[in-house]
Amino acid sequence: EAGVTQFPSHSVIEKGQTVTLRCDPISGHDNLYWYRRVMGKEIKFLLHFVKESKQDESGMPNNRFLAERTGGTYSTLKVQPAELEDSGVYFCASSHRRTDSPYEQYFGPGTRLTVT
Amino acid sequence: RKEVEQDPGPFNVPEGATVAFNCTYSNSASQSFFWYRQDCRKEPKLLMSVYSSGNEDGRFTAQLNRASQYISLLIRDSKLSDSATYLCVVTSNTGNQFYFGTGTSLTVIP
Numbered sequence: 001e002a003g004v005t006q007f008p009s010h011s012v013i014e015k016g017q018t019v020t021l022r023c024d025p026i027s028g029h030d031n032l033y034w035y036r037r038v039m040g041k042e043i044k045f046l047l048h049f050v051k052e053s054k055q056d057e058s059g060m061p062n063n064r065f066l067a068e069r070t071g072g073t074y075s076t077l078k079v080q081p082a083e084l085e086d087s088g089v090y091f092c093a094s095s096h097r098r099t100d101s102p103y104e105q106y107f108g109p110g111t112r113l114t115v116t
Numbered sequence: 117r118k119e120v121e122q123d124p125g126p127f128n129v130p131e132g133a134t135v136a137f138n139c140t141y142s143n144s145a146s147q148s149f150f151w152y153r154q155d156c157r158k159e160p161k162l163l164m165s166v167y168s169s170g171n172e173d174g175r176f177t178a179q180l181n182r183a184s185q186y187i188s189l190l191i192r193d194s195k196l197s198d199s200a201t202y203l204c205v206v207t208s209n210t211g212n213q214f215y216f217g218t219g220t221s222l223t224v225i226p
Binding site: 043106 | 147158162203
């Protein structure tokens with residue numbers, strides 16, 4: 001079974017530009033999450049989709065960040081316009097709610113974003 | 117106050133040693149608890165879930181104390197391949213949002 005995949009693995013952009021990150025969850029996983037780790041800090045929650053609906057977006061830092069999951073499959077996270085403080089590693093995770101282990105999340109390899 | 121507090125280490129231990137990591141969490145209504153392992157520049161990978169009754173997986177033992185809001189991980193007979201950062205993870209009330217500790221760095225020395 002393929003794991004969570006993310007594209008691109010690395011992105012270097014200038015301040016003010018736009019970047020779109022993509023995440024493909026594990027097939028059949030209804031729950032999709034975005035997280036971010038900025039340098040020296042812990043991994044922090046951004047938002048949670050259940051299928052195509054945003055269940056919780058309390059962690060989104062501001063309105064420069066837009067996440068979508070049209071059709072309930074893959075998701076995109078767009079940053080527009082990017083600022084220096086947006087640099088970090090963006091992780092995507094997915095989970096499938098089961099009675100035996102309902103909350104385990106499986107992470108993708110991350111996208112390392114550098115804003116210069 | 118952080119949701120999850122972990123000693124960042126680093127822990128440098130010889131092969132074969134036993135090492136223990138601890139973390140505390142602030143939300144008494146948290147639903148689930150995990151230890152994840154993260155290798156350098158890789159994604160976090162689930163090591164084990166943590167239950168109040170305690171659970172063991174080979175050389176790894178995890179324990180949860182809900183009254184003290186404390187989670188532990190014990191690694192016995194350390195291997196070189198155990199070198200990594202160990203992340204303590206606690207969920208929100210709903211169980212969906214993960215709160216991560218900053219991680220504890222372990223290096224097992226030959």
